[in-house]
Amino acid sequence: MSDTIENLQGNWNYPTAVRFGVGKAAGIGEACRDLGMKNPLLVTDPGLAGLPMIADAVASCEKAGLTCGVFSDIKPNPIGQNVDDGADAYKAGNHDGVIAFGGGSGLDAAKAIALLVGQTRPLFDFEDAGDNWTRVIEEGVAPIVAVPTTSGTGSEVGRASVITDEANHVKKIIFHPKMMPSIVVADPALTVGLPAHITAATGMDALSHNLEAYCSPFFHPMAEGIAVEGIRLVKEYLPAAVKDGNDLVARSQMMISSTMGATAFQRGLGGMHALAHPLGALYDAHHGLLNAVLMPYVLIRNRSVIENRMSRLAAYIGLENASFDGVLNWVLELRQELKIPNDLGALNIDDAQADLVGRMATEDPSAGGNPIQLTADEYKDVFVKAVKGDLS
Numbered sequence: 299m300s301d302t303i304e305n306l307q308g309n310w311n312y313p314t315a316v317r318f319g320v321g322k323a324a325g326i327g328e329a330c331r332d333l334g335m336k337n338p339l340l341v342t343d344p345g346l347a348g349l350p351m352i353a354d355a356v357a358s359c360e361k362a363g364l365t366c367g368v369f370s371d372i373k374p375n376p377i378g379q380n381v382d383d384g385a386d387a388y389k390a391g392n393h394d395g396v397i398a399f400g401g402g403s404g405l406d407a408a409k410a411i412a413l414l415v416g417q418t419r420p421l422f423d424f425e426d427a428g429d430n431w432t433r434v435i436e437e438g439v440a441p442i443v444a445v446p447t448t449s450g451t452g453s454e455v456g457r458a459s460v461i462t463d464e465a466n467h468v469k470k471i472i473f474h475p476k477m478m479p480s481i482v483v484a485d486p487a488l489t490v491g492l493p494a495h496i497t498a499a500t501g502m503d504a505l506s507h508n509l510e511a512y513c514s515p516f517f518h519p520m521a522e523g524i525a526v527e528g529i530r531l532v533k534e535y536l537p538a539a540v541k542d543g544n545d546l547v548a549r550s551q552m553m554i555s556s557t558m559g560a561t562a563f564q565r566g567l568g569g570m571h572a573l574a575h576p577l578g579a580l581y582d583a584h585h586g587l588l589n590a591v592l593m594p595y596v597l598i599r600n601r602s603v604i605e606n607r608m609s610r611l612a613a614y615i616g617l618e619n620a621s622f623d624g625v626l627n628w629v630l631e632l633r634q635e636l637k638i639p640n641d642l643g644a645l646n647i648d649d650a651q652a653d654l655v656g657r658m659a660t661e662d663p664s665a666g667g668n669p670i671q672l673t674a675d676e677y678k679d680v681f682v683k684a685v686k687g688d689l690s
Protein backbone atom coordinates (compact mmCIF):
# COMPACT_ATOMS: atom_id res chain seq x y z
CA MET A 299 0.00 0.00 0.00
CA SER A 300 1.46 3.34 -1.00
CA ASP A 301 1.45 6.38 1.27
CA THR A 302 -1.25 8.67 -0.07
CA ILE A 303 -3.51 10.90 1.96
CA GLU A 304 -6.41 8.68 0.82
CA ASN A 305 -4.69 5.70 2.46
CA LEU A 306 -3.61 7.62 5.56
CA GLN A 307 -7.16 7.73 6.97
CA GLY A 308 -8.64 5.75 9.81
CA ASN A 309 -11.18 5.49 12.62
CA TRP A 310 -9.59 3.97 15.70
CA ASN A 311 -10.69 3.33 19.27
CA TYR A 312 -7.28 3.25 20.89
CA PRO A 313 -6.35 4.95 23.19
CA THR A 314 -9.66 6.77 22.60
CA ALA A 315 -11.91 7.30 19.57
CA VAL A 316 -9.71 8.87 16.87
CA ARG A 317 -11.07 10.09 13.52
CA PHE A 318 -7.88 10.52 11.54
CA GLY A 319 -7.10 11.92 8.10
CA VAL A 320 -7.04 14.93 5.82
CA GLY A 321 -10.53 16.47 5.65
CA LYS A 322 -11.78 15.06 8.98
CA ALA A 323 -12.10 18.56 10.52
CA ALA A 324 -15.36 18.97 8.60
CA GLY A 325 -16.82 16.45 11.08
CA ILE A 326 -16.11 18.41 14.29
CA GLY A 327 -19.79 19.32 14.76
CA GLU A 328 -20.87 15.74 14.18
CA ALA A 329 -18.34 14.54 16.79
CA CYS A 330 -19.81 16.98 19.34
CA ARG A 331 -23.33 15.82 18.52
CA ASP A 332 -22.24 12.18 18.90
CA LEU A 333 -21.28 13.02 22.50
CA GLY A 334 -24.65 14.64 23.18
CA MET A 335 -23.46 18.25 23.11
CA LYS A 336 -25.88 20.95 22.01
CA ASN A 337 -23.83 24.04 22.82
CA PRO A 338 -20.07 23.39 23.04
CA LEU A 339 -17.43 25.96 24.01
CA LEU A 340 -14.49 25.94 21.60
CA VAL A 341 -11.31 26.75 23.52
CA THR A 342 -8.24 27.85 21.57
CA ASP A 343 -5.35 30.30 21.73
CA PRO A 344 -5.55 33.91 20.51
CA GLY A 345 -3.22 33.22 17.57
CA LEU A 346 -5.63 30.68 16.10
CA ALA A 347 -8.88 32.39 17.11
CA GLY A 348 -8.99 34.63 14.03
CA LEU A 349 -8.07 31.94 11.48
CA PRO A 350 -10.53 30.42 9.01
CA MET A 351 -10.12 26.98 10.64
CA ILE A 352 -11.93 28.26 13.76
CA ALA A 353 -14.75 29.81 11.71
CA ASP A 354 -14.97 26.49 9.85
CA ALA A 355 -15.23 24.56 13.14
CA VAL A 356 -18.02 26.85 14.37
CA ALA A 357 -19.77 26.44 10.99
CA SER A 358 -19.39 22.66 11.26
CA CYS A 359 -21.21 22.81 14.63
CA GLU A 360 -23.98 24.96 13.19
CA LYS A 361 -24.36 22.54 10.28
CA ALA A 362 -24.79 19.75 12.85
CA GLY A 363 -27.55 21.77 14.56
CA LEU A 364 -25.45 23.04 17.48
CA THR A 365 -24.54 26.48 18.77
CA CYS A 366 -20.89 27.09 19.61
CA GLY A 367 -19.03 29.73 21.64
CA VAL A 368 -15.33 30.58 21.41
CA PHE A 369 -12.94 31.31 24.30
CA SER A 370 -9.35 32.25 23.45
CA ASP A 371 -7.88 34.26 26.35
CA ILE A 372 -4.95 31.90 26.86
CA LYS A 373 -1.22 32.50 27.26
CA PRO A 374 1.37 30.46 25.28
CA ASN A 375 2.16 28.69 28.57
CA PRO A 376 -1.38 28.71 30.04
CA ILE A 377 -1.74 29.95 33.62
CA GLY A 378 -4.28 29.14 36.31
CA GLN A 379 -6.15 32.40 35.70
CA ASN A 380 -6.76 31.39 32.05
CA VAL A 381 -8.41 28.18 33.23
CA ASP A 382 -10.54 30.02 35.83
CA ASP A 383 -11.65 32.55 33.18
CA GLY A 384 -12.48 29.77 30.72
CA ALA A 385 -14.57 27.94 33.32
CA ASP A 386 -16.44 31.18 34.03
CA ALA A 387 -17.11 31.64 30.29
CA TYR A 388 -18.35 28.05 30.08
CA LYS A 389 -20.82 28.56 32.92
CA ALA A 390 -21.93 32.01 31.72
CA GLY A 391 -22.67 30.59 28.26
CA ASN A 392 -24.48 27.49 29.56
CA HIS A 393 -22.17 25.25 27.56
CA ASP A 394 -22.37 21.47 27.73
CA GLY A 395 -19.04 20.34 26.35
CA VAL A 396 -15.60 21.55 25.25
CA ILE A 397 -13.92 21.56 21.85
CA ALA A 398 -10.20 21.61 22.68
CA PHE A 399 -8.64 23.15 19.59
CA GLY A 400 -4.99 23.99 19.11
CA GLY A 401 -1.42 23.16 19.92
CA GLY A 402 -0.26 22.28 23.40
CA SER A 403 -1.45 25.47 25.08
CA GLY A 404 -4.95 25.43 23.60
CA LEU A 405 -5.45 21.71 24.24
CA ASP A 406 -4.06 21.80 27.78
CA ALA A 407 -6.04 24.87 28.80
CA ALA A 408 -9.23 23.43 27.28
CA LYS A 409 -8.89 20.07 29.04
CA ALA A 410 -8.25 21.81 32.38
CA ILE A 411 -11.33 24.00 31.81
CA ALA A 412 -13.41 20.88 31.06
CA LEU A 413 -12.21 19.43 34.36
CA LEU A 414 -12.72 22.56 36.44
CA VAL A 415 -16.28 23.48 35.35
CA GLY A 416 -17.87 20.86 37.59
CA GLN A 417 -15.61 21.11 40.66
CA THR A 418 -15.87 22.87 44.00
CA ARG A 419 -12.13 22.94 44.74
CA PRO A 420 -9.62 25.28 43.03
CA LEU A 421 -7.61 24.01 40.04
CA PHE A 422 -4.26 23.37 41.72
CA ASP A 423 -5.88 21.06 44.29
CA PHE A 424 -5.84 18.57 41.40
CA GLU A 425 -2.07 18.71 40.83
CA ASP A 426 -0.71 15.31 39.88
CA ALA A 427 0.70 14.29 43.26
CA GLY A 428 -0.26 11.37 45.46
CA ASP A 429 -3.94 10.58 45.06
CA ASN A 430 -5.07 14.18 44.48
CA TRP A 431 -6.87 13.05 41.33
CA THR A 432 -9.41 11.21 43.49
CA ARG A 433 -10.65 14.63 44.73
CA VAL A 434 -12.24 15.21 41.30
CA ILE A 435 -16.03 15.06 41.07
CA GLU A 436 -16.07 12.81 38.00
CA GLU A 437 -19.62 13.61 36.88
CA GLY A 438 -18.59 17.27 36.75
CA VAL A 439 -15.98 16.78 34.02
CA ALA A 440 -17.33 18.11 30.70
CA PRO A 441 -17.10 15.91 27.58
CA ILE A 442 -14.20 16.86 25.27
CA VAL A 443 -13.65 16.74 21.51
CA ALA A 444 -9.96 17.41 20.81
CA VAL A 445 -8.64 18.88 17.56
CA PRO A 446 -4.82 19.13 17.40
CA THR A 447 -3.25 21.79 15.16
CA THR A 448 0.40 20.89 15.78
CA SER A 449 2.22 17.57 15.75
CA GLY A 450 4.15 17.31 18.95
CA THR A 451 2.31 17.65 22.23
CA GLY A 452 -0.02 14.70 21.70
CA SER A 453 -2.21 16.30 24.36
CA GLU A 454 -5.26 15.20 22.33
CA VAL A 455 -4.76 11.70 23.75
CA GLY A 456 -3.34 12.73 27.13
CA ARG A 457 -5.02 12.53 30.52
CA ALA A 458 -3.24 15.59 31.89
CA SER A 459 -2.62 19.29 31.28
CA VAL A 460 0.43 21.35 32.09
CA ILE A 461 -0.67 24.65 33.65
CA THR A 462 1.63 27.31 35.12
CA ASP A 463 0.91 28.22 38.73
CA GLU A 464 1.61 31.92 38.25
CA ALA A 465 1.82 32.65 41.99
CA ASN A 466 4.71 30.19 42.42
CA HIS A 467 6.28 30.31 38.91
CA VAL A 468 6.05 26.57 38.55
CA LYS A 469 4.45 24.36 35.93
CA LYS A 470 2.00 21.94 37.47
CA ILE A 471 0.52 18.84 35.93
CA ILE A 472 -3.23 18.53 36.40
CA PHE A 473 -4.28 14.90 35.99
CA HIS A 474 -7.47 12.91 35.82
CA PRO A 475 -8.33 9.88 33.63
CA LYS A 476 -11.51 11.65 32.45
CA MET A 477 -9.41 14.45 30.93
CA MET A 478 -8.77 12.01 28.05
CA PRO A 479 -10.88 13.47 25.21
CA SER A 480 -13.79 11.23 24.23
CA ILE A 481 -13.26 11.89 20.52
CA VAL A 482 -10.16 13.13 18.71
CA VAL A 483 -10.59 14.72 15.28
CA ALA A 484 -7.06 14.59 13.85
CA ASP A 485 -6.83 16.41 10.52
CA PRO A 486 -3.23 16.84 9.26
CA ALA A 487 -4.37 19.62 6.91
CA LEU A 488 -4.71 21.87 9.99
CA THR A 489 -0.92 21.78 10.40
CA VAL A 490 0.11 22.97 6.91
CA GLY A 491 0.34 26.61 7.97
CA LEU A 492 2.90 25.97 10.72
CA PRO A 493 6.25 27.65 10.02
CA ALA A 494 9.26 25.36 9.58
CA HIS A 495 10.86 26.17 12.95
CA ILE A 496 7.64 25.33 14.85
CA THR A 497 7.22 22.13 12.83
CA ALA A 498 10.77 21.23 13.81
CA ALA A 499 10.42 22.06 17.52
CA THR A 500 7.05 20.35 17.94
CA GLY A 501 8.25 17.34 15.95
CA MET A 502 11.23 17.02 18.31
CA ASP A 503 8.78 17.11 21.24
CA ALA A 504 7.00 14.12 19.65
CA LEU A 505 10.37 12.40 19.34
CA SER A 506 11.20 13.12 22.99
CA HIS A 507 7.86 11.62 24.11
CA ASN A 508 8.44 8.44 22.13
CA LEU A 509 12.09 8.25 23.17
CA GLU A 510 11.53 8.88 26.89
CA ALA A 511 8.62 6.42 26.96
CA TYR A 512 10.86 3.87 25.23
CA CYS A 513 13.62 4.36 27.84
CA SER A 514 11.29 4.34 30.86
CA PRO A 515 11.98 1.55 33.38
CA PHE A 516 8.32 0.66 33.93
CA PHE A 517 6.79 -2.58 32.62
CA HIS A 518 4.52 -1.61 29.74
CA PRO A 519 5.44 -3.52 26.55
CA MET A 520 2.46 -2.10 24.62
CA ALA A 521 3.76 1.43 25.15
CA GLU A 522 7.26 0.29 24.19
CA GLY A 523 5.98 -1.08 20.89
CA ILE A 524 4.14 2.12 20.05
CA ALA A 525 7.19 4.21 20.92
CA VAL A 526 9.58 2.52 18.49
CA GLU A 527 7.21 2.99 15.56
CA GLY A 528 6.62 6.59 16.64
CA ILE A 529 10.39 7.16 16.54
CA ARG A 530 10.65 5.55 13.08
CA LEU A 531 7.96 7.90 11.74
CA VAL A 532 9.90 10.93 13.04
CA LYS A 533 13.03 9.65 11.31
CA GLU A 534 11.24 9.05 8.00
CA TYR A 535 9.00 12.12 7.88
CA LEU A 536 10.03 15.01 10.17
CA PRO A 537 12.70 16.35 7.79
CA ALA A 538 10.21 16.27 4.90
CA ALA A 539 7.50 18.03 6.94
CA VAL A 540 9.98 20.79 7.89
CA LYS A 541 11.30 21.13 4.33
CA ASP A 542 7.87 21.36 2.69
CA GLY A 543 5.01 22.28 4.99
CA ASN A 544 2.50 21.38 2.28
CA ASP A 545 3.63 17.74 2.11
CA LEU A 546 0.42 16.22 3.47
CA VAL A 547 1.83 12.70 3.60
CA ALA A 548 4.67 13.87 5.87
CA ARG A 549 2.20 16.01 7.84
CA SER A 550 -0.06 12.97 8.32
CA GLN A 551 2.77 10.73 9.48
CA MET A 552 4.02 13.35 11.94
CA MET A 553 0.54 13.88 13.34
CA ILE A 554 0.19 10.17 14.08
CA SER A 555 3.72 10.01 15.49
CA SER A 556 2.73 12.78 17.89
CA THR A 557 -0.43 10.95 18.95
CA MET A 558 1.65 7.80 19.42
CA GLY A 559 4.18 9.62 21.60
CA ALA A 560 1.54 10.74 24.06
CA THR A 561 -0.07 7.29 24.00
CA ALA A 562 3.32 5.73 24.77
CA PHE A 563 4.18 8.10 27.59
CA GLN A 564 1.49 6.61 29.79
CA ARG A 565 4.58 4.50 30.54
CA GLY A 566 6.40 7.58 31.85
CA LEU A 567 8.62 10.39 30.58
CA GLY A 568 12.11 11.13 31.91
CA GLY A 569 14.98 13.57 32.33
CA MET A 570 14.33 15.63 29.19
CA HIS A 571 10.88 16.60 30.44
CA ALA A 572 11.97 16.80 34.10
CA LEU A 573 14.35 19.58 32.98
CA ALA A 574 12.18 21.10 30.22
CA HIS A 575 9.26 21.75 32.58
CA PRO A 576 11.18 23.92 35.10
CA LEU A 577 13.10 25.65 32.29
CA GLY A 578 9.81 26.45 30.54
CA ALA A 579 8.45 27.94 33.76
CA LEU A 580 11.61 29.91 34.63
CA TYR A 581 12.53 31.17 31.14
CA ASP A 582 9.26 30.91 29.17
CA ALA A 583 11.12 29.02 26.41
CA HIS A 584 9.39 26.77 23.85
CA HIS A 585 8.75 23.32 25.33
CA GLY A 586 9.60 21.35 22.19
CA LEU A 587 12.75 23.33 21.55
CA LEU A 588 13.93 22.75 25.13
CA ASN A 589 13.45 18.99 24.75
CA ALA A 590 15.24 19.06 21.39
CA VAL A 591 18.28 20.78 22.89
CA LEU A 592 18.29 18.64 26.06
CA MET A 593 17.83 15.30 24.24
CA PRO A 594 21.46 14.20 23.65
CA TYR A 595 22.62 15.34 27.11
CA VAL A 596 19.97 13.22 28.84
CA LEU A 597 20.65 10.22 26.57
CA ILE A 598 24.37 10.44 27.39
CA ARG A 599 23.63 10.65 31.14
CA ASN A 600 21.43 7.54 30.90
CA ARG A 601 23.80 5.66 28.60
CA SER A 602 24.92 2.98 31.07
CA VAL A 603 21.41 1.57 31.48
CA ILE A 604 19.95 2.05 27.98
CA GLU A 605 22.68 0.62 25.72
CA ASN A 606 20.83 -2.62 24.96
CA ARG A 607 17.53 -1.03 24.16
CA MET A 608 19.22 1.65 22.02
CA SER A 609 20.76 -1.15 19.94
CA ARG A 610 17.32 -2.69 19.42
CA LEU A 611 15.90 0.71 18.49
CA ALA A 612 18.74 1.44 16.08
CA ALA A 613 18.13 -1.86 14.28
CA TYR A 614 14.37 -1.20 14.04
CA ILE A 615 14.68 2.31 12.62
CA GLY A 616 17.32 1.17 10.13
CA LEU A 617 20.50 2.81 11.40
CA GLU A 618 23.71 1.36 9.99
CA ASN A 619 25.42 1.54 13.37
CA ALA A 620 22.98 -0.48 15.52
CA SER A 621 24.19 0.82 18.88
CA PHE A 622 23.77 3.64 21.41
CA ASP A 623 26.24 5.72 19.40
CA GLY A 624 24.22 5.09 16.26
CA VAL A 625 21.08 6.54 17.89
CA LEU A 626 23.00 9.43 19.46
CA ASN A 627 24.62 10.38 16.15
CA TRP A 628 21.27 10.19 14.38
CA VAL A 629 19.74 12.55 16.99
CA LEU A 630 22.67 14.99 16.59
CA GLU A 631 22.41 14.92 12.79
CA LEU A 632 18.64 15.37 12.90
CA ARG A 633 18.98 18.38 15.21
CA GLN A 634 21.53 19.91 12.87
CA GLU A 635 19.38 19.31 9.80
CA LEU A 636 16.44 20.97 11.58
CA LYS A 637 18.60 23.93 12.72
CA ILE A 638 18.06 23.18 16.41
CA PRO A 639 20.80 24.81 18.52
CA ASN A 640 23.25 22.53 20.32
CA ASP A 641 23.18 24.36 23.65
CA LEU A 642 20.74 26.16 25.92
CA GLY A 643 22.92 29.27 25.78
CA ALA A 644 21.46 29.84 22.30
CA LEU A 645 18.02 30.12 24.00
CA ASN A 646 19.40 32.81 26.36
CA ILE A 647 19.53 30.39 29.28
CA ASP A 648 22.60 30.56 31.52
CA ASP A 649 23.57 28.53 34.57
CA ALA A 650 22.82 31.26 37.16
CA GLN A 651 19.88 29.27 38.55
CA ALA A 652 21.47 25.82 38.13
CA ASP A 653 20.87 24.75 41.75
CA LEU A 654 17.20 25.66 41.51
CA VAL A 655 16.81 23.93 38.13
CA GLY A 656 18.37 20.74 39.53
CA ARG A 657 16.07 20.77 42.52
CA MET A 658 12.96 21.48 40.44
CA ALA A 659 13.85 18.64 38.05
CA THR A 660 13.83 16.07 40.85
CA GLU A 661 10.44 17.36 41.98
CA ASP A 662 8.92 17.16 38.49
CA PRO A 663 6.61 14.14 38.04
CA SER A 664 8.46 13.23 34.81
CA ALA A 665 11.62 12.46 36.81
CA GLY A 666 10.09 9.18 37.99
CA GLY A 667 10.23 7.79 34.44
CA ASN A 668 13.93 8.42 33.90
CA PRO A 669 15.82 5.10 33.71
CA ILE A 670 18.21 6.37 36.42
CA GLN A 671 16.87 8.19 39.48
CA LEU A 672 19.04 11.30 39.32
CA THR A 673 19.70 13.56 42.31
CA ALA A 674 19.35 17.35 42.21
CA ASP A 675 23.14 17.65 41.80
CA GLU A 676 23.12 15.16 38.94
CA TYR A 677 20.32 17.03 37.17
CA LYS A 678 22.28 20.22 37.74
CA ASP A 679 25.29 18.63 36.00
CA VAL A 680 23.21 17.61 32.98
CA PHE A 681 21.72 21.12 32.83
CA VAL A 682 25.10 22.87 33.04
CA LYS A 683 26.47 20.64 30.26
CA ALA A 684 23.44 21.53 28.12
CA VAL A 685 24.02 25.24 28.80
CA LYS A 686 27.66 24.92 27.71
CA GLY A 687 27.15 22.45 24.87
CA ASP A 688 29.40 19.87 26.53
CA LEU A 689 28.54 16.50 24.93
CA SER A 690 31.15 14.50 26.84
Ligand SMILES: [Zn+2]
Pocket residue numbers: 451503506507571585589
Ligand atom coordinates in the same frame (compact mmCIF):
# COMPACT_ATOMS: atom_id res chain seq x y z
ZN1 LIG B 1 6.72 17.23 25.74
